Amino acid sequence: MYKILANTVFLGKDIHFLTECHSTNDLAIQKIKKKELAEGSIIITDAQTRGRGQRGNRWWSEPGKNLTFSLVLTPYFLDPSEQFDLNVVVSLAVVQALSEYVYELKVKWPNDILHEQKGKIGGILIENILNQKGIEVSIVGIGLNINQHMTALPFSTSLADLTGREWDKWEIFKIIIQKIEKNYMLLKRGQKQQLRSLYLDKMYRFGMRATFNDGEIFQGKILGVGESGKLIIEKMDGSHNHYAFKEVKYL
Template structure:
């Protein structure tokens, strides 16, 4: 069960760092979760930092043994976690909640949170996945540099108890991870596409310093984005293309 046990940390540099230490110590069972609303050096994708005041965020990490999947199917876990986080946030923020490829969580065209999954390998075996989820909960405003961030408080006008929400997020994660099996990839991929930001819509992107108009046409089972540009399909991996926001 995801979230059993569930540990609350008063303050930590990064829940993913802490979870990794616990896994490496050998004292962890699959499904263990660590939560804080006071993370001092949170990690985002591609080395970015993610910081907030105490009480403003959910920072949640889960140690999972993904025995149901081979390492070659790790994008399935990414999709399942993104869908679970979408399930969770949409229950509070409504049906304008969407997933920005590969696994950022958006409300309309603004970022509500993100996901970072780090793998622990033993040889070629996928020993553990450290699933890190960060969500903006109680921020009333953001620094000027974060022009497209949004919090659940800004969406709903309410303050929330981050720890209670984190436990509910674990419930949604458990439901989705129970669906994981190699044979379920088509079903999972189909649902993931229906929740995708800019799916089949013309929009602006940047690649190799050049801005162009493209249309997301498909997502491959390994996670590659199929982006149509001038009648040609580009297959792009994580970090190879930037979404240009125009608001």
């Protein structure tokens, strides 16, 4: 099923398919340490038994129904302080790809893909290995609900739930990889601000007054994301507050 991708420059020229594995990110890290993967390599599985989200959160996926894969990048051109730009590249690409099938998809900072009305459709986990020169390698894990019905999970959805039909996972996978490569090459060519602008256009609750909790419940407006990836929210008193992951909750 998963063949070498013909319409990409370097992503997907080396694809490792497993019927089942604990975590594609963990397996990618193991193979990288053994020098078995190069930039552009992808590990994909039909059944991920111990998938991880941000900060060790579990990601459960019904076998054979969804897309769960990890790809390898070597963004040597980025400073470690610019790691969030990879998140911009990937999350924007996923939304761009899935928006060919359904409307109202957004990036919920820092790593969720969701439908504004129906809830979360997927997530992204990027793990970077650093050396003295900077970012040595990045492992980009992506989990997307495609044909799994999510009725048992609150504020979760799938492409099938949103459209009322099942989809060819391989075709969606190819589009996602092409979009990621395109955005990655833009970043490599220095088009950071263009990507940031596109990202903000797809950002959940950007520029809208909404309710948050940072230890206290407050009304605020998302102004954007800082260079280091912190969420910038303007409170009603006019103060600008910068939040790292899990320092603030959407309500």
